[in-house]
Amino acid sequence: MAEDFDVVGMHHTYEQIYAAVRRIPRGRVATYGQIAALAGLPRQARMVGYALNALPESRSLPWHRVINAKGEVSPRSEPGFERVQRALLEREGIEFDARDRVSLARFRWQPRLPR
DNA sequence: TTTATGGCTGTCA
């Protein structure tokens, strides 16, 4: 019954993801899984990817600060986009090694406060 | 409704 009105919950999920992404400080990166967890959606890293994929460009969200657990920029549908994201990160001071990977040990955003 | 796919992750060989 009330389930028919879960409209709030539906969009709330994406909002949570966007909110989490927005918290990533400049010069820092976070993984999809990390964002998912912060958004209260453990194990739903893929949803983060979808949320960001469906994200309107007009929305100034630091989506480029979200990378995969390997510390590398996830290959997107469009070829060559990888370097764009990389450029954005480098502009914030993120460093890439010879293998085009970021050292999560150093640049991963680690929020102290729970949730 | 079912099926297929996807900006992933953790575990195991």
Next chain:
DNA sequence: ATGACAGCCATAA
């Protein structure tokens, strides 16, 4: 270190 598998679940056909 790399490669294969299974799990999670929303969106599009």
